Amino acid sequence: MNQVAARFQQYWKKHFNHLPAGNTHVILAVSGGIDSVVLAHLLHTTGITFSLAHGNFGLRGEESERDEAFVRNMGVQYGVEVHVQRFATAQWTQQQKVSIQEAARILRYTWFEQIWSRLPHAPRAVATAHHANDSMETLLMNFFRGTGISGLHGIQPVQGHIIRPLLFATRQEISSYAVQHQLQWVEDSSNASDKYTRNYFRLQLIPGLQQVFPEVEENLLQNIERFTEVEMLYRQAVSQQLEKLVEQKGAEQHIPIYKLLKATPLHTLLWEMIRPFQFTAAQTEEVKKLLTTGGQGSYITSATHRIIKNRNWLIIAPVKVEEAEHxxxxxxxxxxxxxxxxxxxxxxxxxxxxxxxxxxxxxxxxxxxxxxxxxxxxxxxxxxxxxxxxxxxxxxxxxxxxxxxxxxxxxxxxxxxxxxxxxxxxxxxxxxxxxxxxxxxxxxxxxxxxxxx
Amino acid sequence: MNQVAARFQQYWKKHFNHLPAGNTHVILAVSGGIDSVVLAHLLHTTGITFSLAHGNFGLRGEESERDEAFVRNMGVQYGVEVHVQRFATAQWTQQQKVSIQEAARILRYTWFEQIWSRLPHAPRAVATAHHANDSMETLLMNFFRGTGISGLHGIQPVQGHIIRPLLFATRQEISSYAVQHQLQWVEDSSNASDKYTRNYFRLQLIPGLQQVFPEVEENLLQNIERFTEVEMLYRQAVSQQLEKLVEQKGAEQHIPIYKLLKATPLHTLLWEMIRPFQFTAAQTEEVKKLLTTGGQGSYITSATHRIIKNRNWLIIAPVKVEEAEHxxxxxxxxxxxxxxxxxxxxxxxxxxxxxxxxxxxxxxxxxxxxxxxxxxxxxxxxxxxxxxxxxxxxxxxxxxxxxxxxxxxxxxxxxxxxxxxxxxxxxxxxxxxxxxxxxxxxxxxxxxxxxxx
Missing domain, CATH: 3.50.40.10 (Phenylalanyl-trna Synthetase, Chain B, domain 3)
Structure with missing residues (x-):
């Protein structure tokens, strides 16, 4: 058997145990690009039942139509159902005041969830064709953006109903596989900003680094595995400390200040404490000041909550007064x-x-x-x-x-x-x-x- | 007051509370380069007593002599003692079979410790002139080498008797300070491999990244602070889990296998469990195999210890049999x-x-x-x-x-x-x-x- 196909099956068993190959329906998100074309071929080869889901965002004129036609044809060739959805992306982007890229992402994943929930109650999942280099690039992007530990796990193999069965393979391996099996695919000529950044990593940063650290790609992939586990242990310690610090009272969180000041490391624990309530990382410093200098009734606000200092307590209370006691x-x-x-x-x-x-x-x-x-x-x-x-x-x-x-x-x-x-x-x-x-x-x-x- | 001098004093108070400015002797490691020259000037300006320590590694001929003379002259100008030590670096390197760079590092720090211990018992420390960009570059180097979470805290302000009072300042700020105060310094013309890597980060990688992420330097410095705290929490969780898993028996560690197999995340916990006993990260996978497939008496060896499977227990025992029970x-x-x-x-x-x-x-x-x-x-x-x-x-x-x-x-x-x-x-x-x-x-x-x- 082809080596990529064998590793595909191993990876499937390791990460998608809840989706037995013989008894699962995969909704494959397919753009028509090389990655999703290869994933379709691997699913077919392995004998996993699938349908194709293609979102037409209408952002690239003729090319968008070409891609849709290509995917419909794939459906005919594999004899599987094709879900196509056209989105009024530009319009929606304006309404929601988000970037085109963010809009496409939200629309796409919302639609995937809809298809998922319409299917009969058998084991089923939405699969995207992200690969090892996508994950590595995500890691780099988050690292240089400074998103902290939660940005360092790369792309995860399972996220809710979404699975990524191609994460084990590099861009190079996918490309070889496509050539070897004489697959056809379409190229996306767009220059979305995310793609621009990824191209910078792929064509400049990584090749430059390889001059200094020849093993850099392997090291980054190992980093992803390591940091995924580091993050798990980090979360264990954070939960345990916060559990001891925070008393839940109705809709409010009450934290004794004398205990909080002894917690180590204070900054990160404060941040993890306020983060679920729509506060920003930058407000952590304000909370720290409030602890030591703020008088009674001093407070800090997020979209949904207030952090209030009340005598020896810090109180996180909803802004909606019906729920609050402070x-x-x-x-x-x-x-x-x-x-x-x-x-x-x-x-x-x-x-x-x-x-x-x-x-x-x-x-x-x-x-x-x-x-x-x-x-x-x-x-x-x-x-x-x-x-x-x-x-x-x-x-x-x-x-x-x-x-x-x-x-x-x-x-x-x-x-x-x-x-x-x-x-x-x-x-x-x-x-x-x-x-x-x-x-x-x-x-x-x-x-x-x-x-x- | 000069802004850098003010931040120097703030940074001192924050990190070197155990070294009151008026009552401390600093042994300043000084190469004669711009960073150590600026640090000497800042110590002098702040009124902190110091002496200079210069290692002559004799690796750059004339230039090494020039640097030593320069530092001796600095001592005269500030009216402070100068410690100079000449090292037979090349010879030592051959004996010890390490790289020149590693040799110089070991010789230098060993010598610093000697000077430190010879001084009278007042608050005292050895100061090196590492700055913010050094720390950032160390972070990058470790990240791309794949050293895991412990490589992501950059250079630490305090490490044993060594302090780094210049970590708050960027290379740019140090340079401006030197020009502003008309300081003189010497340039190191060597092309050590570490310097080569750092130059790559400084002259190519960071400027390239700034095109894509304009804030990349700030983000990396924030990463260092964040990851230092993430690592603390990580260590808390690891210690707590290992404490529950491992029973210390004399010179041996006994771990019940059924408990170990339930621990999450297994891979990282195994690694942290075997790491203190000279095992390598790569041996973690072998230990995992031993857990599930190895028969009684199967074992894995490091320079000092063996990991033995004995019925339902994993035992880490010293190779020195006088200490072992297995x-x-x-x-x-x-x-x-x-x-x-x-x-x-x-x-x-x-x-x-x-x-x-x-x-x-x-x-x-x-x-x-x-x-x-x-x-x-x-x-x-x-x-x-x-x-x-x-x-x-x-x-x-x-x-x-x-x-x-x-x-x-x-x-x-x-x-x-x-x-x-x-x-x-x-x-x-x-x-x-x-x-x-x-x-x-x-x-x-x-x-x-x-x-x-």
Whole structure:
């Protein structure tokens, strides 16, 4: 048997054990280029059932049509089904504000998933014809872009429903195979930026390196295997440390700062901690600063989450307030919904008559000039205290709530509004004496609490 | 203050906290080149006490003498001590069979350590003038050589007594600093192979990459920081897994195979497990094979250790038998010392007279044609059994030793000689019936046991 065909079968057994050769349907993503043509031939030779999937992105005029016709003809020759999809790529690219390349990638893989899920429930997978040099080039690209350890595993043989059965073969071996079996294929004349970079690696960087390190290609392929395992061990250590550090509370992550500061290596652990919540790598430094210098209520925002420093805790809370227990009120702007009801805000620029100062407990009147934003809204907790309106002495919130003779549930549902470590309002119950409206008050902040229905 | 000088001080505080600027003596390794000249100037400017250490390797004739004179003159100008050492490099290189470059490196660092230890016990360190581009080039060199994760941390700021206070600065910044302060330096005209590789990175690879990835230098420097931390986490995970897998027994490591086979990722963990014992990365695959296919007594050797498969255990044992409890006897060759005594071997190519077959228990006579090497010598353990000479039924070794009425100590000190999972001799007590000498025996293997004094 041809040596490439034999290694193909070995590679298949090693990585696609869940897809027995005799009982699997492969949806082969085929451009008509040499790689996918060779993969089709190998599948056919090995006796694995397959169909062809060709996306026509309409970006290369005549050439796009030629490729589609070529793939349809392949289907006739192998006697297999051909799925063809035409995409309005240019239009979609404009709508989504992504690059043409990124658009084609998203459209293609979304469509593959659709074909996959339409097929009957037998072992099945989508196969792409990436080869060893593609993987090596991906490794190089990520390395020079600086994507960290997760960029160093190259292209993986299995990713969800996608498999890459040709990763064992080099570009050179694929080319020899195609010639040996007199296969026909089409050439892509486009000059996409990804292709440009890959051509630079292939035609300049690697040949140059081979002058200095003759074994460079083998070394890079070994790097891929090694770094895949290094990454696994890295992930084990990260998970284990984060598991010990982070307490999940509802939709929030709570991290004790004193513990966090002792974690090693701090920078990477912080990054892995905030990464799932749409923060960027650059924000890691900001979080580090927040840990040591930020006052209560300081925070950092991503598209979906906020990182809040609350006393000795770092809290990662969703921006969506219905889910959060730690809510930042950034300024006077209107309502701020929270999970136990809502607070209406109203700012008066004039002093107020004395009689107006008497208000029901669900209304809090504050000297606006004594209040600095942001404020933090959170459930009360053990150790909290404030100076109840009319008193000069501080009182534990716990004691205060007991004296109100609240039910256990009502007690538990009580929230406090905090400014820079000081509680200014036990929400809906009593304001703090230090922030009350006085005859000298020039501007009044009025907060009205409405309990949840 | 000059921006480079300011960053020098920041970098010092961050990495050399153990070396307070006002109370430290730095032994500066100085070639006379621009990097070490700039570092001397920065130390002087910052007010850190230093002396100069210059190795004259005598490899560049006139130029070597010029450099030494230049450094002596630097010492006069700064009013500091100059250590100079001349090395018979070429001669030493021949003796040690290493490359000139490697020889110079070893001689240089050994000498630095000597100067370091001769100094009084105040905070002190040897400083080398490696800079950011050196570190980047080391990273690239290791990456393309394929040295795995431990090659990706670049040059480290602290390594034992060596510090690298100039790592924060790029080659460009150092050059500007030298011009700005009108410093003088000497150029090294040699074309050492390391320099050749570095020049390739500097003059061809990096500029080429910058066309494709304009930020490549920054990204590589960030890679160094990231990978340093990735490596720390990697090491945490490796230690933790190996701690759970490996049982230290005297000078040996014992690893239960069923546990090992479940470890993930197996390849890297095996490699980290055997690496401290002088095995090579390539031997990892052999160990993997040994795990699943090797019979009892199969083994793999390094310069100092053997990896032995013994029933359900993998054992890493020193080759020096005094330290080992699992000793491989490879062939008929002479004595084999072990920790409880010694065994003499003698092979007779003739059959023997019947009366000679009666021997004291410390002598074992075997049918040499029934014996296949290697044999494994090890202490007996629970579960072991054999067919005592003269019996057709198997017997537990434990039972056998009890019936001999041995003391607990003697029982414990008993060793067995094993061939392919079968015990052929309870050493110094009784041989196995299956391997005895019979009238049909053509060649006789005679083993004589001498107990330890």
């Amino acid at each position: 809510i930042i009120i950034e300024d006077f702007a209107g309502n701020s919904l929270f999970s136990q009801g809502s607070i209406q805000m109203q700012l008066s620029e004039q002093p107020m008559a004395e009689k107006e100062m008497q208000q029901p407990p669900q209304v809090g009147l504050f000297d606006a000039d004594a209040i600095q934003f942001p404020l933090l809204l959170r459930p009360w907790k053990t150790g909290d205290y404030f100076y109840p309106l009319g008193m000069q002495k501080k009182k534990k919130i716990n004691r205060f709530l007991i004296d109100l003779k609240l039910s256990a549930t009502d007690k538990e549902k009580t929230w406090v509004l905090v400014m820079n470590e000081k509680i200014i309002w036990v929400v809906g119950r009593r304001i703090d004496n230090r922030f009350k409206v006085t005859p000298h008050t020039k501007r009044v902040l009025k907060l009205t609490y409405t309990a949840a229905k | 000793i491989i006897i490879e062939d008929f060759a002479g004595n084999s010392l072990f920790s409880q005594g010694s065994i003499q071997m003698q092979l007779s190519e003739q059959p023997m007279a019947e009366k000679e077959m009666q021997q004291p228990p410390q002598v074992g006579l075997f049918d040499a044609d029934a014996i296949q090497f290697p044999l494994l010598l090890r202490p007996w353990k629970t579960g072991d059994y054999f067919y005592p000479l003269g019996m057709q039924k198997k017997k537990k070794i434990n039972r056998f030793l009890i019936d001999l009425k041995l003391s607990a100590t003697d029982k414990e000190k008993t060793w067995v000689l094993v061939m392919n999972e079968k015990i052929i001799w309870v050493v110094g007590r009784r041989i196995d019936n299956r391997f005895k000498v019979t009238p049909h025996t053509k060649r006789v293997l005679k083993l004589t046991y001498t107990a330890a004094k």
